[in-house]
Amino acid sequence: MKLTLSLNGHSTELVAAPGARLLDVLRDAGCTSVKRGCETGDCGACCVLLDGEPVNSCVVPAAFAADAIVTTLEGLNDDPLMRRLQDCFLEAGAVQCGYCTPGLLLVAWQRLREGGELTEYDVRHAMSGNLCRCTGYAKPVRAVLDAWEAMP
Ligand code: FES
Numbered sequence: 001m002k003l004t005l006s007l008n009g010h011s012t013e014l015v016a017a018p019g020a021r022l023l024d025v026l027r028d029a030g031c032t033s034v035k036r037g038c039e040t041g042d043c044g045a046c047c048v049l050l051d052g053e054p055v056n057s058c059v060v061p062a063a064f065a066a067d068a069i070v071t072t073l074e075g076l077n078d079d080p081l082m083r084r085l086q087d088c089f090l091e092a093g094a095v096q097c098g099y100c101t102p103g104l105l106l107v108a109w110q111r112l113r114e115g116g117e118l119t120e121y122d123v124r125h126a127m128s129g130n131l132c133r134c135t136g137y138a139k140p141v142r143a144v145l146d147a148w149e150a151m152p
């Protein structure tokens, strides 16, 4: 099956086996920020943005991405807000093994882009689908709040 989609801002044609998951197709396309974790939709390591909304790509059929806009962390390398978020994660010591980090960054970026007030509760709610075994969440939450406070 051939899929035409916008992947990280580029019109892209990907080949997917019948029944393939978006996770596998994206990793085969070189998007290795999309991590393979639980593969049951529970950990958020495989999070990507599908038409702007966070989804767990391990439970999304690749066919759902046909004619869609898919964004992975690779597509936001030059985005100023993402760069600020990454700086804040580093400054807060919010990255340990790093396996959860792409997913956390994507959901945080999407939440910051929504604008408006942001409380610790909001950040924890936004990250509630992303499991982190290392940090205890306090530092990632602090990093997102720092990034928000630094927004113009
Ligand atoms: S690998 Fe997809 S939610 Fe865990």
Ligand code: FES
Binding pocket: 094, 095, 096, 097, 098, 099, 100, 101, 131, 132, 133, 134, 135
């Ligand atoms: S930093 Fe290791 S799982 Fe989050």
